[in-house]
Amino acid sequence: MDISSPEAPKIVANLPLMNSIVGPPTNLAITPDQKLAIVANSVDWQKDGDDWKQVPDNKLYVIDLTTSPPAHIATVDVGKQPSGLSINKAGSLALIANRADNSISVLSISGKEVKLIDTVPMGEQVAHVAFTPDGKRALVAKFPGHKIAVLNVDGQKVTYDKYDMTVGLWPYNVDVVPDGSIALTVDNGFAGGSDGNIDTVSVIDLEATPPRVIDRVVVGDAPEGLTISPKGNLAAITLLRGSNQAWNSWYYNRNGSVVILKIDGKKVTKLDEVEVRGLPEGLVWSADGKYIYVGNYMDSDVSILRVEDTKKGLRVVNTGKSLKLPGQPASMRGRNQ
Secondary structure, X not given: OEOOOOOOOEOOOOOOOOOOOOOOOOOEEEOOOOOEEEEEEEEEEEEEOOEEEEEEEEEEEEEEOOOOOOEEEEEEEOOOOEEEEEEXXXXXXXXXXXXXXXXXXXXXXXXXXXXEEEEEEOOOOOOEEEEOOOOOEEEEEEOOOOEEEXXXXXXXEEEEXXXXXXXXXXXEEEEEOOOOOEEEEEEOOOOOOOOOOOEEEEEEEOOOOOXXXXXXXXXXXXXXXXXXXXOOOEEEEEEOOOOOOOOOOOOOOOOOEEEEEEEEOOEEEEEEEEEOOOOEEEEEEOOOOOEEEXXXXXXXXXXXXXXXXXXXXXXXXXXXXXXXXXOOOOOOOOOOO
């Protein structure tokens, strides 16, 4: 997507790749120089009698963004059911959470070559991994353990010293503010997604020794997508709110929403909530932090939200504008993520 005209984005290329809603909303990433992208495929489908069943895949697609149109140039085998992934700020290392292998894949990036160089066992299922801005640590969401693990990164060597922090129930996603002082996790609250109950975002102090959880912020039912503004002053979180459940469920909603959190140092508070469309998953900030793009899986489109600076302070509004997509969006990443 080209978002150079913020309220009139356009599609510049489509690549036919196997993918799924299983694994997102963070199963892709872009190198800081914007020359390369990597996309993980978490599951494949196999015939099972008269039906089909999901089985873990192990594919990572490498996409060259310098060509017109962008091209799929390589496929790398990683761990089973690769899910959330991240690239460091230097653009030299990538980490991938392998849900079915209970491990983290470590990949080197050199030019257009992406290569698996190591695997770090985590002891239980992991959903996502995110680098700190200095590239010296990474945080891993241990989904069924309700914990965030800390990895140490020294060049291409990644180690797990088995230090974990207990967060909210079923942490699905984690992100770090640009200055590296705190991290946020979205605590899904229920392994199957939305369940009608209120869930939280955990706040981790990364400047403490060792890092620790210092707060939890109530956000709503089933937070999944999470991204922090390039300015570091706001975070956006998608809420499923029953939009992925049967219409006769007592907590069903046709639409999901995006919660906006205000970040003031290490104090995080709920600022706003904006309704979007069905089953919102991925989120992307514009580089200037003035717009948020939200992928609505059920509606096959992208909602466009705008940050406004009013006399009463910042607020976020739905512009009512959207971009129709040729398929259902499950994950989104931007150049600043």
